[in-house]
Amino acid sequence: MGKIIAVTNQKGGVGKTTTSVNLAASLAAAKRNVLLVDLDPQGNAAMGCGLDKEGGRYSSYDVLMAAAPVSEAIVTLSDYGFSLIPGNADLTAAEVQLLSAEKREVRLAQALKPIKADFDYILIDCPPSLNMLTVNAMVAADSLLIPMQCEYYALEGLSALMSTLKDIQDTVNPDLHLEGILRTMFDDRNRLTKDVSEQLIRYFGDKVFRTCVPRNIRLAEAPSHGMPVINYDKSSRGAIAYIALAGEMIRKEKRNGLMQKKNVV
Template sequence: MGKIIAIANQKGGVGKTTTAINLGSSLAFAEAKVLLVDMDPQGNASSGIGFETKGEYASVYDVLIGNADIEEAIVPSKVDNLDLLPSHINLTAAEVELVTALSRETRLKKHLEKIKDKYKVILIDCPPSLGLLTVNALTAADSVLIPLQCEYYAMEGLGQLLNTIRLIRESLNEDLALEGILLTMYDPRNNLSKEVMTQIEEFFSESMFRTIVPRNVRLSEAPSFGMSIIEYDIKSKGAASYIDLAKEILPRL
């Protein structure tokens, strides 16, 4: 039975998609069978691993509204052991289209249950909001991984996200766990990065991953080539950090 991990933070630019792509690739590199679910209408996780997001194709949108079976929509990536359930810009409309639908919060959960046994882990890249798409992801997930950037206002919104997780536990998914908080964009030369790390350690020491993802040019470059950092530059500090993160998560799967 595959473990489902939602990668969520309603703030944009914190490293959600970077983490989804590179953690997925690192786990696949370690021969775990991985499915990456792109729940962000921008489709950056899809394009970031080399999927062509133009033209006609079945996407997570079609699955959610009942126009396609999930097995039809899943495609292999260029990375061995890594499959993709791609996003589409139409996903923007899904929240409106599903607002009156029965069991709208459990649509994704119902579909993932059909294919869960085929994967060691399913990673869901959530959109930068706490709307219906993220609620679907959290309802389907076994746990939540929260990327948190080492920058000003890093703590802003974390309380709101943790409150949303609490509400999901109370009403839709009582077993939802916190997989961990991942510090991203860390710059050891920057005093602010150190202050943010100290602050997070003070309040969330038990929930923090040991791995800290550095600010790394190669990490930023890789998606523009449709590659994970493992493919683009496995010797970079960014690749090393996501390989370390995969090593932390593998024993939990």
């Protein structure tokens, strides 16, 4: 059975889409079967993979509104080794339409259920807000991956996100947990970055990924060329960071699997 991970943070500009696209490509490079679901009305994940976000027959909007089966919305990205359900501006309308829809919180979970076993990882790129789209992603997900910059305002936003996580656990998805916190745009020469990083580790412990994603020109350039950074410049610091993140997640899965086997025995 695959694992669904929502990549989320209500603060914009922290690297959610960058992380979603490049983690998908890095997991695929490690021979994992990956689906990326773009749930952001900006539709940047599709553009970051070289697709026209308006050019497909179906999008994540159609999946959410049950206008098309999820299997028909999946686009195979042969050059990058993973699959994508693109998002576009129609998702803005979905935010409003879902408010009056039946089973509004579980629409995405129900849509992904038939294909979950077909993938090792399903990554959901969430919008930069705690709206009904994000709630759908959190209800569908097994865990949350939170990219964040190491700055004090980010800590305040993280507190609100953890509160939402608890609300979701207490109501519709008790199995939801924190996959990890990813420090992005990381500059270890900056005293503030170090201070906030130390606070994160002190509070969240091993839930903070050891991998940090640095500020990197090649990483910033890659979307304009419609490529994940490991395809644009595999030797860049940004590519190396996301390959390391994928490796860290895979090792964690293996450890957890071994622990579960021991507990069964």
